[in-house]
Amino acid sequence: MKRMNAQARRVEVLAETVKQIREKGMQAVRIADVADAMDVSSALIIYHFETKERLLIDALTYAAERDLLKLGRIMRGSGSPAELLMAALEWYAPTGQARGWQIWVDAWSAAMRDVALAEVLVDLHRQWNKAISSVIDAGVLDGVFQSSNSLEAATRLTSFLDGLAVRMVVHKEPISRADLRAWLVRQVAWELAVDQSALGAVAPEK
Template sequence: MVRKSAQDRRVEVLNETLNQIQLLGMSAVRVADVAEAAGVSASLIIYHFRTKENLIAEALILATERDLSTLGRVVRDADTPIARLLGALSWYAPTGEARGWQIWIDAWSAAMRDRALAKVLGQLQERWIDAVAELIGEGVAAGDFHTDDPVGAASRLTALLDGLAVRYLVEFARPSHDDIRRWLIRQMAGELGVDEDALAAPRRA
């Protein structure tokens, strides 16, 4: 039997932390729950992560790293700036293929009473905004988008999808897939000076 490395075991613990957050909720999950599910001792988790708060923060960082890596693969095959940005935001949207919205909404709620967690989430959100802003900047350079504030546009576009995710997951006045796509395209058109028809059916090079 091959012995797992410390890094492999660490990733397993972080994966199980995400699973337990999704299953039990961030405020309810305990180090003991993660330890039992991961097949390790609670003392080992405390030794490596020191506190439950650090464990959760590291798990959220891992989730973000994975999502950003997946986002890179999503946009890699698109051959125009419009197609890349629309593909990225459609994937990011609650109706797309991105996973873990339940975890992030739970984290946002917990962060209202946990300033350390709020700081971590702010840093992770900045990474998402920067990734989207980079795609917008590429479109500006190509002459497809027209904005002098790619970061601001990225912030507002992701904020729209964040808010829609809350409504979509809790099923409060839940918008349809078509509604979300239509609202996203309308917001993109306004932010980036692009005709809605070009976004609804992005051309291929």
Template sequence: MARVRLSVAERREELLRAAIGQIEERGVAAVRIADVASVLGVSNALVLYHFETKERLVAAAFSYAAEDDLARLRGLLDRRTSALRRLRAAVRWYAPTGQAKGWRLWIEGWAVALREPALRDAARDLDRRWKAAITEVIAEGVAAGEFHCPDPAAAALRLTALLDGLAVQLTCYAGAVPRSRAQRWADEALARELGLGPEAL
């Protein structure tokens, strides 16, 4: 059966999705252009035509994954409900006990970003935009009188730092922290940052 001809944008997206899958399976250091090409049944030359080097492919794959994560986050935070409900939904989704996928991908990415400027820029941009979105909703809740938080930006930083740290524990060290306990800690941290009692969540 003949292979369907894809547009340039569709082909790039297909290659990026394949790269993400291979990074999650093999790790950034081990993944090769040939692995991505093989998954799709295309030539190495086609992958290189679109991305030129493995480093550019990896950076683009992380940026693609970041945009997907941010779109999901915006969907949760843009709902027509209270700021508290939106924040709780976002934390529950993002926490390593929730439905967010790709924690292995991001942990791999953080490690490689220490040495790769392009990936470091992509990771930093995702981090900045994630914190900005959470900060914005916390500020909305404060303005609406839903809760009290004197510094929404600092609260967003502390909250995301906790979630990132829990992700490392649950992803890298199986059994180190029970999932139910990690979820409880995330809920308690959110309540604490908003000046609420745990029962409010």
């Protein structure tokens, strides 16, 4: 590994750990796997993270923070609240092979037996829902959406997409991008009492 400062090295280790989780699954990843892939000693990984559990939690936090940065860029973009909400939810949604979702479905499973991991995931999900609720609030102020509790509405919408992710990742059930968007539009329209036409054109289901 080339010489770098401690923070840069830590980020490099986290990025490689995320890659290893995606390829092998959380339960199977070893510190040695990360070290071998980076051509460094396991001792270096332990020096920065102390335990495998800490490494995995920090790697998931790193991945989530990158996602949240992307979400922030979407929210700061131009467009109406309806356009921004759909852009955020469509980016959050599982699409294609749902490759990125493999990490989170795997993490949910591991969290059933790991209290520390469960607490991290709850906090990350709270941050997601808070960001989504902010654009719902903007839509309510504009008179586009109706919602008495935007945070609860955001939680229901992300939970809807979480469920679809499980179907795609765990049950290997293919859902086309067009169908997923059509379902999402109907869900948002129902949840926020908004006409589907305000959420963009919907491709007809076959």
